[in-house]
Amino acid sequence: MKPPKNTWWEKASPSEIKKRQASLLHTFLKTRVIPFVSHYRDLFEKEGLTADDIRSTDDLVKLPFSSKKDLGETKDFVVIPDEEVLKKQPSTWLKILRHGPRGVKQALAEELRPIHMTSTTGRSSEPVPFLYTKQDLANLEAGGLRLMQLSETDADFRCINAFPFAPHLAFWQAWYAGIANTCFCLATGGGKVMGTSGNAKMIDKIQPDAVIAMPTFFYHLVNYAKTKNMRWPNLKRIVLGGEKVPEGMRKKLRKLCAELGSPNVDIISTYGFTEAKLAFSECKVPQGHESTGFHLYPDLAFVEIIDPETGERVPERTRGEIVFTPLQARGSVVIRYRTGDIIEGGITYDPCPCCGRTCPRLLGRISRVSDIHRLNIDKLKGTLVDFNALENVLDDTEGVGAWQIELRKHNDDPLETDEIIIHLVSMDGASEDLENIIRQTLKSATELSPNRIEFHSWKEMREMHGVGQELKEKKVIDNRPK
Ligand SMILES: [Zn+2]
Structure with missing residues (x-):
């Protein structure tokens, strides 16, 4: 099967894009999603909707969102064709005309049979x-x-x-x-x-x-x-x-x-x-x-x-x-x-x-909704900390090489307050000035003061990031006792 060769994605006007997407979406829902994906078949039924209620991308708002927490059973989200339904679809007849009765089996297998898999790499959740x-x-x-x-x-x-x-x-x-x-x-x-x-x-x-x-x-x-x-x-x-x-x-x-x-x-x-x-x-x-x-x-x-x-x-x-x-x-x-x-x-x-x-x-820039955490920095109330902002400050500060943010409990005591430690590699060795600059920028950008800033060599930081051990470098690490 060859990749789609069309080039309209590069040059179509907004109204043409809208028209083409409406047609693609409607066909997709009508012939593949609603008949063959059990989660969405159930969802359309529950909402009292059919494919014909979704004639354009504007109509999609009628349908509730899906999110990570919905992705329970893998098979509920897979296009699993039903032979009897397939046989009745005009698109199958077109395939038979194009590929002949023998070729159609192969064409359908190429379209529909799962042969490859990737999965998510959530830090906290099971891979999907x-x-x-x-x-x-x-x-x-x-x-x-x-x-x-x-x-x-x-x-x-x-x-x-x-x-x-x-x-x-x-x-x-x-x-x-x-x-x-x-x-x-x-x-x-x-x-x-x-x-x-x-x-x-x-x-x-x-x-x-x-x-x-x-x-x-x-x-x-x-x-x-x-x-x-x-x-x-x-x-x-x-x-x-x-x-x-x-x-x-x-x-x-x-x-x-x-x-x-x-x-x-x-x-x-x-x-x-x-x-x-x-x-x-x-x-x-x-x-x-x-x-x-x-x-x-x-x-x-x-x-x-x-x-x-x-x-x-x-x-x-x-x-x-x-x-x-x-x-x-x-x-x-x-x-x-x-x-x-x-x-x-x-x-x-x-x-x-x-x-x-x-x-x-x-x-x-793109940031994650889930990168905002509630930390117990002072004893009385939780503080919302936006890790995106924190990371942006570290990335944008000149002189900062690699960095890692570590969360700990004071004295490693689970009942104590949360602590934020920033580990850094300095690009030119001037650590004291850099510490002051970071403290000031963090204060003005996030109203946050890290408990400590610690400096390391590149080699140490490679080990701390798990370069060579981890699939993704560990830039935020939570060492609070569970
Ligand atoms: Zn461009």
Whole structure:
């Protein structure tokens, strides 16, 4: 099965996008979701709705949201076809006409049989598996090709995919991006397979044009390369995924790449999540320009932005929670899925000022709703602490290398107050000044004073982050007794 080749996602007007999405959504619900996905069959019945009540993406508001807590039984969210129903569908007859009575079996298997899986990596919750059919892999490949096109990663580039080998979206998205773009792409398996030194040596040998990796891991890699006096003068693109990429992190990575001999790297951030079964990318902007946002693929997904409190849709370019509905997925399917991700600048349907594409875009930084925690900092009342703001301060402060936030109980006593300790690597060794700057910035940005700020070497921080041991670096660690 080949990835969808259409190009209207790049150039259709907002009204054309709306028209096409209405038709895709209606067909998807009518022929695949309501007949074959038990959770949504039940939900439509409970709400007294049929597919014909949802004629456009505006009608979707009639349907309640789905969220992580609904994703109980995996099979309830999978398209599991019923042969008798399939036989009666006009789309099956079209398939028989196109592929012949024998070919139709194979065509249906490619569309509907799950053959691949990735799962979520929640820190606190059980991993939730998401199934892919060949059609989903074709969509993933289409997403990969668009990622390469948006980032202007040419087919003759040599690439390194440094995501960990794992059943997680990031690795597979990068894998299919290389295949779709027919470019040389070496998958190192990340830190867990060959460590920081192994990855650095591989990059030193291949001298890639592009590296696709998680930001914190790549940050450790370039620092390691710097201490070993390596030269990586061929780097042109750093494509990041799996974690958010604050502006401060981009600046630091750009500076470090320049020190390794590549002063003109473009840093491209991507946004994906397990339930989307693909990732969206920024386009390459001229040096010194700000990102123009994550470019969405309106043929594959409908994204709406809602007020996380009321659930109402918000106007364009307004902060809110990202809600996702696929339009051509098979295997595991979620409709009106609340991601728990907040997009600061909302969504826009204006053409991209940089590349001119007309697909919708998500603007500004993304933060997690669940990153706001209630801590018992003073004994009397809980204090809401926004870890996004805390992390942004650390990422944006010049002179801060890597960091880790640790939560402890005072004296390790479960009944005592919570403590926040910030662990840091200083870029230029001036620790006392840096401590003062961080205390002041944190105070003004978050009204928070950490109990302690502790300084470490890069090597210590690599161990604390679990580079080489963990799939994702541990940037926030909770050491409170349970
Ligand atoms: Zn663009």
